Structure formats: C-alpha cells, structure tokens
Amino acid sequence: MTDIKKRAQALNPQIVEWRRHFHQNPETGLDTPLTEAFIVERLREMGIDEIRKGVGRHGVTALIRGEKPGKVLGIRADIDALPVMEDTGLPFAATNNRMHACGHDAHVAILLGTAKILVENRKKLPGTIKLIFQPSEETSEGAPAMIRDGVMENPAMDAIIGLHTGNLWKGLSSGMVGYRYGVLMAATDWFTVTFEGKGGHGATPHLTVDPIAMACQAFSAIQMIVSRETNPLSPAVITVGKICGGTALNVIAPTCTISGTIRSLDPETRAMLSERLRAVCDGIARSMRGRADVQMTFGTPALINDREITDRLRKAAVDILGEEAVAEVPEPTMGGEDMAYFLEKVPGSFFFLPSMYGGGKDYPHHHPKFDLDEEVFWIGSAVMAHFAMTWQ
Ligand SMILES: [Zn+2]
Ligand SMILES: [Zn+2]
Structure with missing residues (x-):
C-alpha cells in the first residue's frame, strides 16, 4: 500500500500534465476523437495492448491482465467537456468555445495514472482490469452508447468503480475522499407538454380556448404532485424551466408549451411522478376544453452504490489516507x-x-471560471489502484 501511495504521489506531476492537455483541448458529447487518440497513445506507451477504440463512437476500453487469478473490475472515467466559453485565465485555458468545466479532464488523467500504477504491479494484480473512458456524460448519452457497443461483455465485469472531482458535495475538503452507501445521485427525466387550444382575439376569450391559461393551472398543479402525493421521505423535484406561448399581447395563442426536469431517488417515486404529471396535465387541458400532448424522456436512473463494494472502497481509501480523511x-x-x-x-x-481551493475561491461546476485543486489528483489514482489490488 505504501508503495502505491508513494508511486501515485510521484506520478502527480504527470497526471497534472495530462489533465492540462485535456483541459486545453476540450471536446464535447460523443465527438471526442482527439481525446480518444491521446488516451490510446498513452495506454500504448504503458505497454497496454488490448485496447478497443470507437466504443460509443469515441470511447475507449482497455484491459490490464493481472498475473494472479481473479475477477474482472471495471474502472470508469468520463472524458467529455461542455459548450461553455472558458473564463479562468489559466495558462492552459481552452480557446475553442468548449470547456472542461466539470472536472472530467482530471477524471481521464487520474484513470491514466491508475492504469500506470496497475501495469507496474501486474505481477501482484489479481484478475483483470477493464479501463473505461466514456464520452458524453453531460448529455447522458455516453454510457448507453458504450453499453450498446458491448462494453459490458468480453469480459463481463464483476464490479465497477469511478469517481467525481470538484465541489459537488459540501462539507468535505480537498485531500479527502467521500463515499456513500446506497443512493448517491438522482434519476433525471425530462418532459415537454404542449397545451392545445383555439387561438383568437384577446378581447373575445369566450370564442377561444386559451392554452396559456391551461399552462398556468398546470404549473401550480404539478407542484402539488410533489407536495401532496409524494412520500415526504422520498425526495423529489419537478422544475418547469421553460414556458413558451403567445406572440402578441392582444392575441390568444393556439398553443403553449411547458418543459422541465423531474428528479427522484427511488424507482417507485420516479414512476409515480411521470405518470401523475401526464394525468394532471391531461386532466387540466380537458377540463379547460383543450388537450395536452405530454412527451416524457427518461434519462439516467438513480445512482446506487453497492454496500459491499463501497465498504471495500472505503477501506482502500482509509489505507491510503487514514480514517480522518475519509468521510461518508x-x-x-x-x-x-x-x-x-x-x-x-x-x-x-x-x-x-x-478538489477545491476553499476560502471562497471556488466556482460551481459548469461555471466559466470552474477550476480544480491539482494537488490531490494522485489520491484518486492511489485509491482506485489500491482498491483494484485488494478488493477481491
Ligand atoms: Zn457536469
Ligand atoms: Zn461531471
């Protein structure tokens, strides 16, 4: 363990250099060919030869086979940036109207660091490591695209781990590791509801069917699904982020559209929210002589951590950092x-x-000034490599 810790610490300047390369050359969505090529080159340099390119368009998988028998562990990093114009003033800032404003540049670099340590420890490494470099996390398309391209097979994985840098969870400081048993992040779904009425003159509402009135009623009624129909112990959010309707102040529009996002933590609540949203919008539209067309898009499921794997991961982190630096x-x-x-x-x-600076110097994820504390990257590589050596 001390070997892995020391090796990871010594690798930090290299990890930082890789991170800066990705930071300066951000690519978004599934279109990450330069990032893909750079990852493949680094893996080849390390002596990893079982590499698959083009998994989920520009994702990469690679196998590190340990010399001891054992199970297959997946380690995943997301590699995509955002369509944000960078304003950090960093010497390695991006200039192509894209930006690594979520820390995925660090995730790729940290996984490359993990790979390097594991290759060097092949003799003692049990089982097989499947490295997964995944594009398009921000649009939630990357993981499904890689799954369609067979990332779960050849070989199938027995467990999978991954990390996120930055300041997503308050109360933990740079240099620590945060774990959580069970649910960690929400299911995210989207809806667009088009209310259809009958347009006409603003002075004669009785001759029209007003879809803006339907949308206003629906906006309030939707919030009642959360406050009156959802178990208060099961968190849920319905946010209407957009309303579009009407073109002139004295015209009653023929249609009005509302769209938004639904967040939930358990599958039952998730199913209930979308079902009820549909029924409420439909009922309101009909009661007001119109109709509602409800389109639901089901995004990522809730992120649920396995208790046993999380426990082993916690132990790996404690081995590297000590109890006081590892928190739930x-x-x-x-x-x-x-x-x-x-x-x-x-x-x-x-x-x-x-991985933040603290002292009010941090900006939220996706902000044009978002940045990371590079000094702690080695911790990610050390914890994942040590876990890989010890989890089975
Ligand atoms: Zn993000
Ligand atoms: Zn992210």
Missing part, C-alpha cells in the same frame, strides 16, 4: 450522473474526490 457523503444530490447506467448492471461504487 452526508446526503445524496439531486444531480444526475450516467455512471448510474453501469451501476444498474454491475455492483459497484462511485465516490467523490473533493
């Missing part, structure tokens, strides 16, 4: 994370590597 994340977030798709299929654990 006190509550889940209502944010989504498409690692959840992998965790639906394979038991595993997604953990948090706080």
Whole structure:
C-alpha cells in the first residue's frame, strides 16, 4: 500500500500534465476523437495492448491482465467537456468555445495514472482490469452508447468503480475522499407538454380556448404532485424551466408549451411522478376544453452504490489516507450522473474526490471560471489502484 501511495504521489506531476492537455483541448458529447487518440497513445506507451477504440463512437476500453487469478473490475472515467466559453485565465485555458468545466479532464488523467500504477504491479494484480473512458456524460448519452457497443461483455465485469472531482458535495475538503452507501445521485427525466387550444382575439376569450391559461393551472398543479402525493421521505423535484406561448399581447395563442426536469431517488417515486404529471396535465387541458400532448424522456436512473463494494472502497481509501480523511457523503444530490447506467448492471461504487481551493475561491461546476485543486489528483489514482489490488 505504501508503495502505491508513494508511486501515485510521484506520478502527480504527470497526471497534472495530462489533465492540462485535456483541459486545453476540450471536446464535447460523443465527438471526442482527439481525446480518444491521446488516451490510446498513452495506454500504448504503458505497454497496454488490448485496447478497443470507437466504443460509443469515441470511447475507449482497455484491459490490464493481472498475473494472479481473479475477477474482472471495471474502472470508469468520463472524458467529455461542455459548450461553455472558458473564463479562468489559466495558462492552459481552452480557446475553442468548449470547456472542461466539470472536472472530467482530471477524471481521464487520474484513470491514466491508475492504469500506470496497475501495469507496474501486474505481477501482484489479481484478475483483470477493464479501463473505461466514456464520452458524453453531460448529455447522458455516453454510457448507453458504450453499453450498446458491448462494453459490458468480453469480459463481463464483476464490479465497477469511478469517481467525481470538484465541489459537488459540501462539507468535505480537498485531500479527502467521500463515499456513500446506497443512493448517491438522482434519476433525471425530462418532459415537454404542449397545451392545445383555439387561438383568437384577446378581447373575445369566450370564442377561444386559451392554452396559456391551461399552462398556468398546470404549473401550480404539478407542484402539488410533489407536495401532496409524494412520500415526504422520498425526495423529489419537478422544475418547469421553460414556458413558451403567445406572440402578441392582444392575441390568444393556439398553443403553449411547458418543459422541465423531474428528479427522484427511488424507482417507485420516479414512476409515480411521470405518470401523475401526464394525468394532471391531461386532466387540466380537458377540463379547460383543450388537450395536452405530454412527451416524457427518461434519462439516467438513480445512482446506487453497492454496500459491499463501497465498504471495500472505503477501506482502500482509509489505507491510503487514514480514517480522518475519509468521510461518508452526508446526503445524496439531486444531480444526475450516467455512471448510474453501469451501476444498474454491475455492483459497484462511485465516490467523490473533493478538489477545491476553499476560502471562497471556488466556482460551481459548469461555471466559466470552474477550476480544480491539482494537488490531490494522485489520491484518486492511489485509491482506485489500491482498491483494484485488494478488493477481491
Ligand atoms: Zn457536469
Ligand atoms: Zn461531471
């Protein structure tokens, strides 16, 4: 263990250099060919030859086979950036109107660091490691795309782990590791409801059917689903983020559209919320002589950590950092994370590597000034490598 810790610490400048390369060359969505090529080059340099490119368009998987028998562990990093114009003023800031504003640049670099340590320890490594470099986390398309391209097979995984850097969970500081048993992040779904009425003159509402009135009623009624129909012990959010209707102040529009997001932590609540949203919008539209067209898009499921794997991950982190630097994340977030798709299929654990400066110098994820404390990257590589050596 001390070997792995020392090795990871010594690797930190290299991990930082890789991170800065990714930071300066951000790519978004599924279109990450340069990131893919850079990852493949680094893996080849390390002597990893079982590499698959183009998994989920520009994702990469690679196998490190240990010389001791054992199970297959997946380690996943997301690799995509955001369509944000960077304003950090960093010497390695991106200039292509895209930005690594969520820390995925660090995730790729940390996983490369993990790979390097594991390759060097092949003789003592049990089983097989499947490295998974996944594009398009931000749009939730990457994990499903890789799953469609066979990432779960050849070989099938027995467990999977991954991490997120940054300041997603308050109360933990840089240099710590945050873990959580059970649910960590929310299921994220979207809806668009088009209310259809009958347009006409603003002075003669009785000759029209007003869809804006339907949308207003629906906006309030939707909130009642959360406050009156949801178990108060099961967190839920319905946010209407957008209303579009009407073109002139004295015209009653023929249609009005509302759209928004639904967040929940358990599958029952998730199903109930979308079902009730549909029924409420439909009922309101009909009671007001119109109709509602409800389109639901089901996004990522809730991210649920396996108890046993999380326990082993916690132990690995304690081995590296000591008890006082490893803490349970006190509550889940209502944010989504498409690692959840992998965790639906394979038991595993997604953990948090706080990496912020503190003292009010931090900006939220997705902000044009978002940045990371690079000094702690080695911890991610050390914890994942040590877990890989010891989990089975
Ligand atoms: Zn993000
Ligand atoms: Zn992220």
